[in-house]
Amino acid sequence: MAAPGFWTRPPGRLLRLVGPLAPGVRRRSRPAAxxxxxxxxxxxxxxxxxxxxxxxxxxxxxxxxxxxxxxxxxxxxxxxxxxxxxxxxxxxxxxxxxxxxxxxxxxxxxxxxxxxxxxxxxxxxxxxxxxxxxxxxxxxxxxxxxxxxxxxxxxxxxxxxxxxxxxxxxxxxxxxxxxxxxxxxxxxxxxxxxxxxxxxxxxxxxxVPLQTGMDWSGLDVVAFAGIGAPERFFATLAGLGATLIRAQALSDHQEMTPALLGRLEAEARRAGAQLVTTEKDAVRLPPGFRPKVVSLPVRLExxxxxxxxxxxx
Known part of the structure; x- marks a missing residue:
């Protein structure tokens, strides 16, 4: 989700006063099964x-x-x-x-x-x-x-x-x-x-990026990601040696519309770049568009x- 800026900033005087009173997300009242x-x-x-x-x-x-x-x-x-x-x-x-x-x-x-x-x-x-x-x-x-x-x-x-x-x-x-x-x-x-x-x-x-045999070193990419922290996905690609022609951050779970995908594809074609996204974003792609995109899988270690x-x- 897109977080308000004040969620990550050190609290000011007013927030220190009222912050402890914040209710949090309402909890369920029924007993667990x-x-x-x-x-x-x-x-x-x-x-x-x-x-x-x-x-x-x-x-x-x-x-x-x-x-x-x-x-x-x-x-x-x-x-x-x-x-x-x-x-x-x-x-x-x-x-x-x-x-x-x-x-x-x-x-x-x-x-x-x-x-x-x-x-x-x-x-x-x-x-x-x-x-x-x-x-x-x-x-x-x-x-x-x-x-x-x-x-x-x-x-x-x-x-x-x-x-x-x-x-x-x-x-x-x-x-x-x-x-x-x-x-x-x-x-x-x-x-x-x-x-x-x-x-x-x-x-x-x-x-950790999963080793798939893909050589990212020096590869021009147009990357897009609609996850909680897309900037980390882009940083991972850069760390693997890819050159990011464009890094398009999307909102979490954003719909992959034909207009959006068309713009990304056109930009990649002009730059001679590869379209790249995350595993989670890849499952939202229309079936006909998936062969045009490489996904970078990561695994938790x-x-x-x-x-x-x-x-x-």
């Missing part, structure tokens, strides 16, 4: 992008590698249904569920408990509940929070005065592990600023899997 299978809830205290989707994919892959029949459940509209990665479009199910479905059986449901029940009935031995914290409709066996190490908690206040869904002093009491996503310098800065406010164990992780391995059911 108990699932038939173990549930790993994954969520963020922040309203901006944190790397949650790559974390969900990484956890699902890790559990599958241990021989578990793992399904993912995410919140959507209507009764529970399983995402068909080949038959559904992003406009029908959402770009994140469609991306996750390439890695694990994925269910969308307005009521997460229904999604977990459907997954269990379909053979799931364990469920990763995307968005299952902090407002959980299902009792979690393990709760993992994912936060952006670069932006941290912004000004430290709850919505609408800051980026947090809860006041920071109330945010992490029910979390088993905090996963902070970002490079080493950002991890150190996060520790210095926020470690005292987070009572649960913390593990650093990075989003924790500094050490051992703490999470010991935690996971």
């Amino acid at each position: 108990k699932a038939e299978v173990p549930v790993v809830a994954v969520g963020s205290a922040s309203l901006w992008g944190t790397g949650k989707t790559p974390a969900v994919i990484a956890l699902a892959q890790r559990l599958a590698a241990r021989g578990r029949a793992v399904h993912v459940v995410t919140r959507g509209a209507g009764p529970a249904f399983r995402v068909d990665e080949r038959g559904h479009a992003a406009a029908e199910v959402g770009d994140e569920p469609l991306l996750i479905a390439a890695f694990a059986p994925t269910w969308v449901a307005a009521r997460p408990a229904d999604g977990v029940g459907a997954a269990a009935a379909a053979g799931a031995e364990i469920v990763v509940l995307d968005g299952g914290w902090p407002d959980s409709a299902v009792v979690a066996d393990v709760t993992i929070a994912v936060e952006d190490a670069v932006r941290g908690f912004g000004n430290g206040y709850a919505w609408p005065l800051g980026p947090l869904k809860r006041r920071i002093r109330d945010a992490f009491g029910d979390v088993d592990h905090l996963l902070t996503v970002g490079p080493a310098a950002a991890q150190h800065a996060f520790s210095a600023r926020w470690a005292a406010d987070v009572p649960c164990p913390r593990l650093a992780a990075e989003l 924790p500094a050490d899997w051992a703490p999470l391995d010991a935690l996971l059911p």
Whole structure:
């Protein structure tokens, strides 16, 4: 989401006075349901992008590698249904569920408990509940929070005065592990600023480009991205040696209209450049346009899997 500028600035006098009164995002009042299978809830205290989707994919892959029949459940509209990665479009199910479905059986449901029940009935031995914290409709066996190490908690206040869904002093009491996503310098800065406010164990992780055999060095690209922090995608491309002719930041989940894609294609053609986007944005492209675009996949890599391995059911 596009964050107001004051969410990231040091609070002024007025904000320091009224900030502690900010209510945060309203929580559900109904009791959480108990699932038939173990549930790993994954969520963020922040309203901006944190790397949650790559974390969900990484956890699902890790559990599958241990021989578990793992399904993912995410919140959507209507009764529970399983995402068909080949038959559904992003406009029908959402770009994140469609991306996750390439890695694990994925269910969308307005009521997460229904999604977990459907997954269990379909053979799931364990469920990763995307968005299952902090407002959980299902009792979690393990709760993992994912936060952006670069932006941290912004000004430290709850919505609408800051980026947090809860006041920071109330945010992490029910979390088993905090996963902070970002490079080493950002991890150190996060520790210095926020470690005292987070009572649960913390593990650093990075989003690392997947080696696909693509040689980016010296390649002219027209890049576009509609994710939480598009500038980091562009920085990743530059770090791989690509020359960015244009870096078009889109809003999160922005529709890929024919006019938008036509402009990007025309610019790439004039410059003799390659169109490049993220994996998540690629699933929103019209089928006929996808062959014209290269996606750069990234994977979440924790500094050490051992703490999470010991935690996971």
